Amino acid sequence: MDELRSDDMPRLTQLAHGGGCACKIPPGELDSLVSSLSGRHGAAVDPALELMVGLDGGGDDAAVVRLDGERAIVTTADFFTPVVDDPYDWGRIAAANALSDVYAMGGTPVTAVNLLGWPRDALPLDVAARVLSGGRDVAHSAGCHVAGGHSVDDPEPKYGMSVVGVVHPDRMLRLDAAAPGLPLTLTKPLGTGVLNACHKATGTVFPEAVETMAALNRDASRAAVERGIRSGTDVTGFGLLGHAYKIARAAEVTVVVDSSAVPCLAGAREAVADGFVSGGTRRNLDWITPFTDFGSASGEERLLLADAQTSGGLLLAGELPGHPVIGEVRPRGRHPLVVRGRRRARN
Numbered sequence: 001m002d003e004l005r006s007d008d009m010p011r012l013t014q015l016a017h018g019g020g021c022a023c024k025i026p027p028g029e030l031d032s033l034v035s036s037l038s039g040r041h042g043a044a045v046d047p048a049l050e051l052m053v054g055l056d057g058g059g060d061d062a063a064v065v066r067l068d069g070e071r072a073i074v075t076t077a078d079f080f081t082p083v084v085d086d087p088y089d090w091g092r093i094a095a096a097n098a099l100s101d102v103y104a105m106g107g108t109p110v111t112a113v114n115l116l117g118w119p120r121d122a123l124p125l126d127v128a129a130r131v132l133s134g135g136r137d138v139a140h141s142a143g144c145h146v147a148g149g150h151s152v153d154d155p156e157p158k159y160g161m162s163v164v165g166v167v168h169p170d171r172m173l174r175l176d177a178a179a180p181g182l183p184l185t186l187t188k189p190l191g192t193g194v195l196n197a198c199h200k201a202t203g204t205v206f207p208e209a210v211e212t213m214a215a216l217n218r219d220a221s222r223a224a225v226e227r228g229i230r231s232g233t234d235v236t237g238f239g240l241l242g243h244a245y246k247i248a249r250a251a252e253v254t255v256v257v258d259s260s261a262v263p264c265l266a267g268a269r270e271a272v273a274d275g276f277v278s279g280g281t282r283r284n285l286d287w288i289t290p291f292t293d294f295g296s297a298s299g300e301e302r303l304l305l306a307d308a309q310t311s312g313g314l315l316l317a318g319e320l321p322g323h324p325v326i327g328e329v330r331p332r333g334r335h336p337l338v339v340r341g342r343r344r345a346r347n
Helices: 027-035 087-103 125-141 192-202 207-214 218-226 239-251 268-273 279-291 299-305
Strands: 050-053 063-066 072-080 108-118 145-153 158-167 183-186 232-234 253-258 314-317 325-331 337-340
Touching (some): 027 279, 072 108, 087 125, 087 158, 125 158, 192 207, 192 279, 218 314, 239 253, 239 325, 239 337, 268 299
Parallel strands (some): 108 145
Antiparallel strands (some): 063 072, 183 314, 183 325, 253 325
C-alpha cells in the first residue's frame, strides 16, 4: 500500500467509472467521429509545414509533420483514469503509455507536458504529486524533458501527457506500410486489461502487469527501425485484434493471428474465465467480429485477443529477434482478420 494511503482515503480505481485505455470511446463510434473531421472538409490555410501523417492515415498513433529531408516532428497526447491504486505506479504507466505513441511511429520523444484532472475534494494534492512524480521519472528515463502542463478540477482523476518527438521521414513506422509475406511480431504479453479489471474489483495487485505497463517501448522501436521494419502500431485500448484490424484496413491486407503464439501475462486467462472483462473489451470484440474469421477460437480466446490493453507492446509487420512472431500478413482475402485458434488436446 502506498504510504500516502489512509483507511478513509478512497482507492484511486474506485473514483473512476473505468480504468486505463479501456475508457476510450468505442472504436466504431470513434471512426464515425474522426471521419467527420477528415480532409474532405478542408485543410489548414497556408500551413507552415507538410503534414505527413494525420487524420486521413487510417488511425496512426500520432501526427507527423516534416521539417526537412532528415527530420519530422511527432506530436501526440494521451491520458486516462486510474488503472491501479498506487499513485506513483499510475503516473509511471500513464507516462509510458503516452510516450509509446511516439515509439509506435519509430520516433524519439524529446519533451512532454503533463495533463492532469484532479478531484480536489476527494483526494489531497500530495497524492497528485506522487502521480506526477511517477510520470516525470519514466519520462526522464526515456531522455524526455517534462516541462509544465495543464490541470483542471475534475470529479474523476485523470492523468497523461502531451508528447513531442522527432523521427526521420523515411524511417517511420506507420499502419499502411504492411506488405504481404511479412511476419507479425508482438513485443509485450497481453492481459493487462483483464488483470486491471480484477484489480479494480478485488484490490489484488499484479506486479508483473504493473511493470509491463510501466516499461518503455523504446528499445523495441529502435530495434525495429534499425532492422528496416516500416509498419507497426502499439496495442492499447482497442485490443490486439482492433489494432491488427487498423493495420489490415490501412494497408489493404489480411492479418493472420495465431492465438497459440500470443504471449499472455500470468493470471490473464484465469481472469477472463472468472469474468473480469471490461466493457471496453466487449465493445472491441463487437467492433471487429464482422471483419474477423475466428475459426475455432473459443469465446475466452476472443475476449483475450480483444482485451483493452493499457500501455501494451508494439505490433510490428516484420520479425524482431527476442520477441514472438504471432502471425503473418497476407494479401487481402475475404476477411481483413483471421484467427487461428489454440489447438485443443485430444482425450
